[in-house]
Amino acid sequence: MGRTLALFTYKLRFFFGPSLRGRFGPLAYAALILIFIPSSVAIGITMGATLRSMDTAQSVGLLSTPLAGLLSLGLLYSLGRGVTAHASEFDFFMTARVRPREYLAADLLFQFVSLIAAGGLAAGVAALAMVLSVGRPVIAAVPLFAVLITYTFFVLMTSQVLVVLRVRYPKAPVRAATVVLLILSLLPAIGFARPGFPLAFEGLPIPPTAFASLGVSILRAEPLSTAELATAIAYAGAVGLVWAVLSDTYIFHGIRPTLSAGWGQVDLGSRMEMQRRMTARLGRVTTRVRLRTDRGGDTGLMARLHLIRIWRDGSVLFVVLFGVIAILPAGLSGAGPSGTAAITVTQTLTFLLGILAMNWAFYERDNLWIVLTSAKGSGAYFRGLMIGLAAIGMGTTAAFLAILAVTHAVALPIEMLALPVVSPVAAAFVATALLTRVKLKPSAFSFAALGIFFLVSIGGFLGGLTAQAAVTAAGAALGVAAFAQAAVLGAFLAGFLGFGLWAVTRLAASFHL
Amino acid sequence: MALAIDIEQLWKSYDGQAALQGLSLQAYEGEIVGLIGPNGAGKTTTLKILVGLLRPDYGVVRVNGHDVLADPVAYKADIGYMPEAPTLPEYLTPAEFLGYVGRIRDLPKERIAARTSELLAFLDLAPKADETIASLSKGMKAKIAFAAAILHEPRTLILDEPLIGIDPAGQHRLKDRLMSIARAGGTVLVSTHQLDTAERLCKRVAIIHHGRNVATGDLAALRAQAHIDEAESLEEIFLRLTEEAQIPPVEAPRRRSWFRRS
Numbered sequence: 057m058g059r060t061l062a063l064f065t066y067k068l069r070f071f072f073g074p075s076l077r078g079r080f081g082p083l084a085y086a087a088l089i090l091i092f093i094p095s096s097v098a099i100g101i102t103m104g105a106t107l108r109s110m111d112t113a114q115s116v117g118l119l120s121t122p123l124a125g126l127l128s129l130g131l132l133y134s135l136g137r138g139v140t141a142h143a144s145e146f147d148f149f150m151t152a153r154v155r156p157r158e159y160l161a162a163d164l165l166f167q168f169v170s171l172i173a174a175g176g177l178a179a180g181v182a183a184l185a186m187v188l189s190v191g192r193p194v195i196a197a198v199p200l201f202a203v204l205i206t207y208t209f210f211v212l213m214t215s216q217v218l219v220v221l222r223v224r225y226p227k228a229p230v231r232a233a234t235v236v237l238l239i240l241s242l243l244p245a246i247g248f249a250r251p252g253f254p255l256a257f258e259g260l261p262i263p264p265t266a267f268a269s270l271g272v273s274i275l276r277a278e279p280l281s282t283a284e285l286a287t288a289i290a291y292a293g294a295v296g297l298v299w300a301v302l303s304d305t306y307i308f309h310g311i312r313p314t315l316s317a318g319w320g321q322v323d324l325g326s327r328m329e330m331q332r333r334m335t336a337r338l339g340r341v342t343t344r345v346r347l348r349t350d351r352g353g354d355t356g357l358m359a360r361l362h363l364i365r366i367w368r369d370g371s372v373l374f375v376v377l378f379g380v381i382a383i384l385p386a387g388l389s390g391a392g393p394s395g396t397a398a399i400t401v402t403q404t405l406t407f408l409l410g411i412l413a414m415n416w417a418f419y420e421r422d423n424l425w426i427v428l429t430s431a432k433g434s435g436a437y438f439r440g441l442m443i444g445l446a447a448i449g450m451g452t453t454a455a456f457l458a459i460l461a462v463t464h465a466v467a468l469p470i471e472m473l474a475l476p477v478v479s480p481v482a483a484a485f486v487a488t489a490l491l492t493r494v495k496l497k498p499s500a501f502s503f504a505a506l507g508i509f510f511l512v513s514i515g516g517f518l519g520g521l522t523a524q525a526a527v528t529a530a531g532a533a534l535g536v537a538a539f540a541q542a543a544v545l546g547a548f549l550a551g552f553l554g555f556g557l558w559a560v561t562r563l564a565a566s567f568h569l
Numbered sequence: 570m571a572l573a574i575d576i577e578q579l580w581k582s583y584d585g586q587a588a589l590q591g592l593s594l595q596a597y598e599g600e601i602v603g604l605i606g607p608n609g610a611g612k613t614t615t616l617k618i619l620v621g622l623l624r625p626d627y628g629v630v631r632v633n634g635h636d637v638l639a640d641p642v643a644y645k646a647d648i649g650y651m652p653e654a655p656t657l658p659e660y661l662t663p664a665e666f667l668g669y670v671g672r673i674r675d676l677p678k679e680r681i682a683a684r685t686s687e688l689l690a691f692l693d694l695a696p697k698a699d700e701t702i703a704s705l706s707k708g709m710k711a712k713i714a715f716a717a718a719i720l721h722e723p724r725t726l727i728l729d730e731p732l733i734g735i736d737p738a739g740q741h742r743l744k745d746r747l748m749s750i751a752r753a754g755g756t757v758l759v760s761t762h763q764l765d766t767a768e769r770l771c772k773r774v775a776i777i778h779h780g781r782n783v784a785t786g787d788l789a790a791l792r793a794q795a796h797i798d799e800a801e802s803l804e805e806i807f808l809r810l811t812e813e814a815q816i817p818p819v820e821a822p823r824r825r826s827w828f829r830r831s
Contacts, residue, residue, distance in 0.1 A: 343662070343699065343700075343701065346665065347661060347665040347668070347669065348668075349665065349668025349669050349671065349672050349678075349681060350668065350678045350679070350681055350682060351678075354672065357669070357672055361658075361661075361669060364660065364661070364665075365658065365660050367660075368660035368701065369659075369660045420658070422656040423656055423657065423658045425622060425650075425652060425655075425656070426658075426669075426670060426673060426717065427673055428621065428622060429620045429621060429622065429645060429648070429650045430645055430646075430673045430674050430675075431642055431643060431644075431645040431646035431674075431675065432673055432675065433642065568622075569622060
């Protein structure tokens with residue numbers, strides 16, 4: 057127990073320490089936690105109100121969806137690494153007399169505490185809002201929150217068990233089984249968008265449904281269903297038992313360093329190794345795309361450099377994930393194109409660009425010594441970064457528009473289009489401008505990291521809204537046709553891009569490491 | 570011989586902690602000058618100021634006649650730099666990286682491929698040309714950083730611990746290349762902890778301690794300054810001179826004005 061506690065506190069200190077000792081102390085974390093409270097209240101109230109109008113089976117289906125989402129994230133994590141480990145732990149702890157079980161217990165505790173510390177308050181507030189919304193007393197939020205906490209622990213434990221199984225039985229198709237589980241856990245969610253879909257959560261004896269049933273019973277003040285309770289206990293107990301049996305398996309040779317504050321990125325060596333394995337059957341996709349340095353202008357070269365970086369360093373997985381999150385709901389939704397769909401896509405792509413900007417600050421910034429010790433300025437480098445980020449955002453928008461055209465055979469009106477078309481450029485500009493000024497400590501979450509993430513998103517949105525206002529004003533005040541509105545949008549986009557590139561060049565002139 | 574690197578009265582502190590205390594140093598065309606000193610002596614700080622990655626608090630730095638503080642960009646066309654622990658874009662292949670550096674260093678596009686191939690072959694990295702840098706060993710990465718430093722054939726090379734992690738054959742090749750650069754009239758300023766290497770490779774050696782240059786010269790001059798006989802190695806000279814130089818820190822001069830150059 058002593059060693060487990062020591063490992064756990066080391067992980068906590070390593071991950072949270074630099075930020076807590078920083079200029080703003082715990083304010084960065086407080087901001088991260090508090091920023092989700094308003095949306096948690098809104099989600100809780102909306103879900104509560106929806107549950108009131110639903111019968112028990114539908115309610116179980118609704119509550120199962122976020123729980124299935126959480127499980128799929130856990131499964132996705134286990135496909136990557138599933139264990140948080142920093143390089144220093146390999147050198148100094150895994151070479152000491154530490155039992156795998158001690159290490160895994162410390163890791164499980166660290167993951168659980170970090171997750172609850174980051175999202176526990178928001179989840180608690182959402183549970184409270186839901187309880188009040190359905191007309192239940194405040195105290196009912198406690199068992200509801202307890203169900204959620206237990207489920208979270210179950211998901212983390214499942215993820216770790218899969219990692220141990222993968223290391224213990226390297227020839228067994230554990231990864232493939234995990235992928236199947238991942239797809240199965242998400243499949244019933246399609247029933248919400250397409251009511252005729254044959255699979256639905258209610259009635260399926262899977263963990264999200266079992267835990268959601270317990271939640272519905274609490275919210276409706278109904279006695280707990282013995283069958284659902286038994287199912288939940290059986291799943292939690294089985295995973296706990298398997299963990300207890302497997303956790304002393306020697307796994308240190310099979311895990312890789314992952315602990316860092318970057319999003320979607322891990323140690324590059326292991327990422328490359330993983331990618332090589334993944335892409336071996338796909339014709340070595342990542343290294344087939346070459347950076348041609350003997351072609352194009354300086355800014356174009358730098359833009360291609362950044363796109364190659366994102367393609368090869370693992371960030372592309374985040375691009376794909378966010379792209380799917382952004383465009384699939386719009387494509388699968390039974391309703392036609394709406395302002396909400398455009399807002400959702402914009403929100404997602406600006407978040408994506410915020411994450412890519414953070415990743416640049418964590419992993420790429422140090423490479424700038426190459427540029428800074430040359431006689432060329434860093435203007436082209438940052439212009440290339442802005443264009444690269446804008447291209448990724450625009451690509452997401454283009455995919456969104458394409459899927460709308462395919463699934464609904466319609467195009468968005470110009471006013472609606474303005475938001476997802478201009479926001480990528482605005483977000484890319486804000487991101488690049490910030491990166492010329494803000495320095496992040498590697499492997500440490502900080503106020504600055506949070507600032508980059510949210511300012512990029514807000515800046516992107518504001519840019520898009522301004523374009524939308526300009527296009528709408530042109531339509532309303534001047535009475536111009538759609539074609540002329542499109543011209544206004546094009547001019548706005550070109551003007552904004554030109555201004556952004558000029559401003560970034562000016563800011564880059566005084567950049568220093 | 571013309572003066573290639575001229576550092577006078579260089580001062581630099583980090584958060585009030587003095588790193589350089591009036592360091593002066595000269596290096597001439599056609600010579601390899603070694604910088605040796607204990608950890609924290611100020612060697613890396615000096616080199617980073619020379620290549621424009623740090624601003625000094627006070628002092629004059631000239632490279633090939635250019636005042637690097639007055640015009641901090643143009644002189645870089647003639648320098649090559651290899652940092653102590655180079656961070657490289659690991660997502661690129663060595664060929665791509667050198668091509669990228671070639672573009673940044675204004676190497677003509679049509680020469681990039683030939684020069685890259687030549688250097689990769691010279692450093693025994695040709696078989697790894699199309700693998701990502703992430704998959705290479707530490708020594709191979711160091712060789713790539715060295716190739717990037719000499720890619721554009723600069724007049725002045727500034728190298729911070731260039732031999733760390735490189736195998737003996739590779740070290741031999743690198744040293745040969747450095748000597749040929751010096752023979753061709755180039756200047757090499759190299760920081761190293763490998764005293765035997767410094768002794769054999771460098772024409773002159775500067776011993777840096779507590780942010781000051783406590784002795785510069787060839788081996789004979791350093792022996793004379795340390796008052797030790799001819800049989801003693803550079804290691805003995807180094808130990809003697811750094812022991813003697815345990816001087817209390819001196820008050821730094823006023824920080825240079827933002828508006829007026831002193």
